[in-house]
Amino acid sequence: MSDRPQHRSVLIVEDNVTMRALIRSLVEGVGSVVHECADGESAVAYCARQHPDLVLMDVKLAGMDGIAATRAIRRSDPGARIIIVTEQRDEAYRRAATAAGARGFLLKENLLELPALLTEASAAAPEAGDEP
Secondary structure, rough: OOOOOOOOOEEOOOOHHHHHHHHHHHHHHOOEEEEEOHHHHHHHHHHHHHOOOEEEOOOOOOOOHHHHHHHHHHHHHOOEEEEEEEEOOHHHHHHHHHHHHHOOEHHHHHHHHHHHHHHHHHHHHHOOOOOO
16 A cells, blocks of 8 residues: 555636635645636646546536536546536436546535545545556
């Protein structure tokens, strides 16, 4: 077992500035380096260049929505770890997110669970060179 770095790169994809700031405060609290995008297109471009360890993706975004962005990111990087963070309770969104390649789904009303979810995702992350 190797020593993992304390800091993980996390991309927050959220169009609401206030919600992005709230998510950032929770993510930074568990020792992550955070980057932000406000829409799906910029998230896909960022992931192609930077390959963050984890993406926290909203569903309802201007232009390319979070489901389409998740699909595009996973198409170019099958090992990408994406968690949907949304207000959308509808089971159809959860199924669509899973089909697009999301590894988790968190309702925004449960945001206080995010630090524990990030800790779990960090512990479950494969070592460099391992299969996703």
